[in-house]
Amino acid sequence: MPAITGDEYIKRIDTLQSNIWYDGERITGKLSEHRAFAGVMKSQAALYDLQHQKENMTFTCEKSGTGIGVSYLIPRSVEDVKKRREMIQEWATHNGGFMGRSPDYMNTVLTSFAASLDLLEGEKKTFPKKLRDFYEYARENDLSFTHTFISPQSNRSKLAFLDDEVTNARIVEKRDDGLVIRGAKLLATQGGITDEVIVYSNPGTAEEDQSYLFSIPTDTKGLTFVCRRSFVESDTPLSSRFDEMDTVVLFEDVVVPWERVFIYENVRAVTSLYKEGKFIPFTVHQIVSRQVIKAEFVLGVAQSMVDMINIGEYDHVQGKIAEIMRGVESLKALLYKGEGGGTLDEGGVYIPDPIPLYVAVSEFQAFYPRCMEIVQQLGASGMITLPSERDFSSDVGENLTFYLKGYEKNGKEKVALFRLAWDMAMSGFGTRQMHYERFFFGDPVKLAQNLYQMCPTERAKNRVEQFLQERS
Ligand SMILES: Cc1cc2nc3c(=O)[nH]c(=O)nc-3n(C[C@H](O)[C@H](O)[C@H](O)COP(=O)(O)OP(=O)(O)OC[C@H]3O[C@@H](n4cnc5c(N)ncnc54)[C@H](O)[C@@H]3O)c2cc1C
Structure with a gap:
C-alpha cells in the first residue's frame, strides 16, 4: 500500500478501539468524534492528504515500486536531506509547527534505527533483521507511531536503583509467545491516535530488565493510555485543531510478540543505538x-x-x-x-x-x-x-x-x-x-x-x- 490518505488514517484509528481513558472513563465509539481528539485527528488526516496533493511529498520505493512518504526516506545525499526538509516543512506549515508529533517525527526515528543496524550486528539479544523488516512494513503501510521512552518520575535520585518499588515498565517474563511487560511509561504524545507505539528504554538506563526496544499496535491487550485534561476550547484557532494529547502508558502484563522485539536485556545496544547511531x-x-x-x-x-x-x-x-x-x-x-x-x-x-x-x-x-x-x-x-x-x-x-x-x-x-x-x-x-x-x-x-x-x-x-x- 502506498502513502495513505486522511480518510484511511481516520478509519484505521477508529477501527482499533484502543483502551484510552479520559477523565475517569474509557472512551468508546469513534475516537475521531471525541471532543478531545476530533480536531487534532482532522489536522493529522489533512497531512496525509497533502502527501497526494503536493509535489515531492513521496518517493518511489525501489523495492515495492510504490509511492512512500518522504519522512521514511533514508538519505543517500545532501539532496535527499533537503528533500526531507522540504516535506517536513510542508507539513509543519500546515499547522504552524504546533504539531510537534506529526507523523514525520516518529517516521524519522524509525528510519534512523533502520539506517543504524550495523551497530546491532553481533550484539546479543538484538534482532537487526526484524527491525529492518519492520521498518519496511511500516514504510509500505504508512503506519503512524507514538512513542514512550521515559520512566515515571517517582524517584530521580542517583540512588533510585535501590528503590524496591519499580514503576518503570520492565520485562517480567520471557515466554514462547513473547516478552511480558509490566509497569508504566511516559509521556506518549499522540497516544491512542496512532497505529502503533514504539517503546524504548530511557537514555541512560542501567537495568537489563528495563532495556528494550519494541513496537506494538495501539490496541494490544493490556495496554492502556491515560490522557491529561484536554486543552480544546471553542473559538480557539490553535487548541481546537492542534492539541496533540499526552498520555501515560500502562502495561498490564502486555505480551510483546517476538517478531516485534528488536532489543531486550542489552543496555549497551539500546544506548549505542541512541547515542552512536543516526x-x-x-x-x-x-x-x-x-x-x-x-x-x-x-x-x-x-x-x-x-x-x-x-x-x-x-x-x-x-x-x-x-x-x-x-x-x-x-x-x-x-x-x-x-x-x-x-x-x-x-x-x-x-x-x-x-x-x-x-x-x-x-x-x-x-x-x-x-x-x-x-x-x-x-x-x-x-x-x-x-x-x-x-x-x-x-x-x-x-x-x-x-x-x-x-x-x-x-x-x-x-x-x-x-x-x-x-x-x-x-x-x-x-x-x-x-x-x-x-x-x-x-x-x-x-x-x-x-x-x-x-x-x-x-x-x-x-x-x-x-x-x-x-x-x-
Ligand atoms: C509536553 C511534553 C510531551 C512529551 N512527549 C513525550 C513523548 O511523546 N514520548 C516520550 O517518551 N517522552 C515525552 N516527553 C517526556 C520528555 O522526554 C521528558 O519530559 C524529558 O526527557 C525530561 O524528563 P522528565 O520529564 O522525566 O524530567 P526529570 O528527569 O524528572 O527532571 C525533573 C527535574 O530534575 C532535574 N534532574 C533530574 N535528573 C537529573 C540528573 N540526573 N542530573 C541533574 N538534574 C536532574 C531536571 O533537570 C529537571 O529540572 C514529553 C514531555 C513533555 C513536557
Whole structure:
C-alpha cells in the first residue's frame, strides 16, 4: 500500500478501539468524534492528504515500486536531506509547527534505527533483521507511531536503583509467545491516535530488565493510555485543531510478540543505538526543520500585533521583534549548516552534521518561551480583552466591533488576531507548547551535557596552544 490518505488514517484509528481513558472513563465509539481528539485527528488526516496533493511529498520505493512518504526516506545525499526538509516543512506549515508529533517525527526515528543496524550486528539479544523488516512494513503501510521512552518520575535520585518499588515498565517474563511487560511509561504524545507505539528504554538506563526496544499496535491487550485534561476550547484557532494529547502508558502484563522485539536485556545496544547511531542526526534535523516554521509563524503573529495597535515606532518594540528575527535567522543558518556539513558513512547513508542542529534544538528550549514572553509584553491588555464570537454576534456586538478596534482594523479583526496570540502564549494549549519545546527532547540540563560531550574542542585548544608557544 502506498502513502495513505486522511480518510484511511481516520478509519484505521477508529477501527482499533484502543483502551484510552479520559477523565475517569474509557472512551468508546469513534475516537475521531471525541471532543478531545476530533480536531487534532482532522489536522493529522489533512497531512496525509497533502502527501497526494503536493509535489515531492513521496518517493518511489525501489523495492515495492510504490509511492512512500518522504519522512521514511533514508538519505543517500545532501539532496535527499533537503528533500526531507522540504516535506517536513510542508507539513509543519500546515499547522504552524504546533504539531510537534506529526507523523514525520516518529517516521524519522524509525528510519534512523533502520539506517543504524550495523551497530546491532553481533550484539546479543538484538534482532537487526526484524527491525529492518519492520521498518519496511511500516514504510509500505504508512503506519503512524507514538512513542514512550521515559520512566515515571517517582524517584530521580542517583540512588533510585535501590528503590524496591519499580514503576518503570520492565520485562517480567520471557515466554514462547513473547516478552511480558509490566509497569508504566511516559509521556506518549499522540497516544491512542496512532497505529502503533514504539517503546524504548530511557537514555541512560542501567537495568537489563528495563532495556528494550519494541513496537506494538495501539490496541494490544493490556495496554492502556491515560490522557491529561484536554486543552480544546471553542473559538480557539490553535487548541481546537492542534492539541496533540499526552498520555501515560500502562502495561498490564502486555505480551510483546517476538517478531516485534528488536532489543531486550542489552543496555549497551539500546544506548549505542541512541547515542552512536543516526537517531540524533536524523531526529534533530526533523525537529529544527519544524522549529524554523514555528519561529516564522511566531514572528508573523508578533509583527501583526505591532501593526494592529500601531506600536512599531517605539525602539523597545523594534528591539523585541529584532530578537525574534535573530532567532529565526540563527535557526535557519544552523539548519542549513547541519544539512550541508554532513558526511557519507560506509553504507552510503548521508548523515547531517548533528552539532549545529543540536545547538539549534538546545537554543530553542529558551528562545521559544522568550518569544512567548515578548508576545505577552507586546499584547498587554489585548491578551485579555477577548470577547467570544457569540458576543460579537449579540446585541453588544456592534459596540465591541467599534470600541475594540485596532489601527485601521475593526474590533472583530483585532480580537481574532489577539485571540490567536493568547492561544499561542497564554492558554492551556500555549503553556503546554512552551513546556513541550523545553522538554520533549530531554531536559535542558541533559541536552547541555550531551552537547558538551558531542562537540569537539581540539581545534580551539590547539590554537591556544600554538598562541602560547608563539609568545614564549
Ligand atoms: C509536553 C511534553 C510531551 C512529551 N512527549 C513525550 C513523548 O511523546 N514520548 C516520550 O517518551 N517522552 C515525552 N516527553 C517526556 C520528555 O522526554 C521528558 O519530559 C524529558 O526527557 C525530561 O524528563 P522528565 O520529564 O522525566 O524530567 P526529570 O528527569 O524528572 O527532571 C525533573 C527535574 O530534575 C532535574 N534532574 C533530574 N535528573 C537529573 C540528573 N540526573 N542530573 C541533574 N538534574 C536532574 C531536571 O533537570 C529537571 O529540572 C514529553 C514531555 C513533555 C513536557
